[in-house]
Amino acid sequence: MRHRNYGGKLGRTSAHRKALLRNLVTALLDHERIETTDAKARELKRVADRMITLGKRGDLHARRQALAVIRSREVTAKVFGDLAERFRARPGGYTRTLKVRVRPGDCAPLSIVELVGAEAASGAKKSGGTAASKAPAKAAKGEAGRGGRKKTAAGSA
Numbered sequence: 001m002r003h004r005n006y007g008g009k010l011g012r013t014s015a016h017r018k019a020l021l022r023n024l025v026t027a028l029l030d031h032e033r034i035e036t037t038d039a040k041a042r043e044l045k046r047v048a049d050r051m052i053t054l055g056k057r058g059d060l061h062a063r064r065q066a067l068a069v070i071r072s073r074e075v076t077a078k079v080f081g082d083l084a085e086r087f088r089a090r091p092g093g094y095t096r097t098l099k100v101r102v103r104p105g106d107c108a109p110l111s112i113v114e115l116v117g118a119e120a121a122s123g124a125k126k127s128g129g130t131a132a133s134k135a136p137a138k139a140a141k142g143e144a145g146r147g148g149r150k151k152t153a154a155g156s157a
Contacts, residue, residue, distance in 0.1 A: 007046070008039055021047050026071045028095075029079055033114040038099065041111040045095045048113075052087055052094045055079035086117050 010017055020040070025047045028034050036044065051069060054062040058080060070076045087094050098112045 008043055010039060010043065022069055022071055025051060025069060026075055028113055028115070029070065029083065030072065030075045032118040033112060035100070035110055035112050037103075038097075038109045038111050041097050041113045044113055045097060048095050048115075049092065051079055052083055053092075055084040056087060058084060083115070090116070 010020065012020065021043060024034070024036060024040060024044045028044060028048050029051065047069065051066055054066045063076065063080060066076050066079060067073070070079065083094075094116055096114050096116055098114070099109060100112050101110050102108065103110050
């Protein structure tokens with residue numbers, strides 16, 4: 001029975017698991033959206049929500065606790081500045097997990113973990129690109145994949 005044993009082992013030693021979660025939470029807080037396996041995503045949510053709660057507290061002890069987990073001082077500054085202000089009125093639940101696909105190599109179920117306000121920030125960045133502007137890139141990709149090498153002006157002469 002697993003009574004009162006929270007958290008998965010993820011098939012790793014404790015040091016490897018701790019390093020993995022530190023890397024994942026740093027990447028999530030930096031990029032605000034990452035893709036990982038479902039099991040890692042569930043463990044990541046717990047750590048990421050705790051880091052944002054520390055950022056909302058904002059005192060020196062909270063900053064030192066966050067620096068013990070987050071691997072980058074720039075990301076820690078972002079947590080205590082930008083993210084703390086964004087989630088100031090929110091009582092919890094700062095992350096969202098979306099199950100997206102199965103990885104082709106090992107059939108591992110993959111999820112996207114993102115911060116709740118990330119879709120508004122990324123939507124502003126992505127609004128510049130339209131379906132028409134993506135069509136030439138797909139056509140160029142398709143040509144390169146069909147016939148092997150592309151002919152250039154120097155190669156055809």
